[in-house]
Amino acid sequence: MPTTIEDPSIRQHKPHWLTTVGVTLATLLFGGATLTQTAPGQMTGMRWQALNPSLYVYHCGTPPVPQHVANVLYGVILVEPAEGLSPVDREFYVMQGEFYTAGKLGDAGFQAFSMEKLLAERPDYSVFNGAVGALTGPRALRANVGEKVRIFFDVGGPNVTSSRRVIGEIFDAIHPEGASEALRHVQPTLVPAGGATIVELTLQVPGTYLLVDHSLSRLVKGAVGELVVEGADAAEIYGKSPGM
Structure with missing residues (x-):
């Protein structure tokens, strides 16, 4: 099992355009997987707009998806409202x-x-x-x-x-x-x-x-x-x- 995992978090205010490689979000067809299937040695990407403020988990969409998710191919995206979140310490x-x-x-x-x-x-x-x-x-x-x-x-x-x-x-x-x-x-x-x-x-x-x-x-x-x-x-x- 891994000993370290890099921070896979993204934070943005809405509305905001992002260019990403393989991010999945509920408002995208198949979470964006149809646009980001990538063969070995190639690179793909997509643009998507963060419209709805919330906290979202993203994960790999290439079969077998459960195996890839079990190997930590996931992270989280925080989309803040335009005014931001309330202050905390x-x-x-x-x-x-x-x-x-x-x-x-x-x-x-x-x-x-x-x-x-x-x-x-x-x-x-x-x-x-x-x-x-x-x-x-x-x-x-x-x-x-x-x-x-x-x-x-x-x-x-x-x-x-x-x-x-x-x-x-x-x-x-x-x-x-x-x-x-x-x-x-x-x-x-x-x-x-x-x-x-x-x-x-x-x-x-x-x-x-x-x-x-x-x-x-x-x-x-x-x-x-x-x-x-x-x-x-x-x-x-x-x-x-x-x-x-």
Whole structure:
């Protein structure tokens, strides 16, 4: 499985023209795949206009599509409204994906791809940002008490729907599947395969918070990150009961 994945995110204001190679979006015929099928040694491209503000996952459209998506041929495009998004102190991008290997969970060394496990939807790894441990320890997300944070939660797939949660926090607002209208005061939120959701939260208590897919067996497979929040204790909000 890969040890590093380059940031595959694109951010634009609408309306905006982009020239790309192999990007797929819902408003294009077959997501643009018909214009970007490319033979070895050749290059193709297309122009498309970002008209609808939202958060979109793009992925490969060349058969066998599930195998290519399982090998991380995906990313995310944020199309902001003309006036931009509301200001926050920090923004983070967290993309979930799966790996289907011929070996077992935790086997060392190169792992060959398993089509059998892919078709049975039995991933060996479910990870954030491309690797086990990509958002833990020295790579953890970091913020401070009192800051407002926006997280772009995305699922590349190819198969899993994710129950995203920051354990110990409540989302002030979520934009499910990139919707313009927000829901308020939500704990976990579903993010479908090939989908994306925007969440916002205000950090009031210091500590290390876990970002998880609350289908918790996936935590063991790698779907866990850390949000380290630094600042003064907030005993008026959280602490031991008096006398205990």
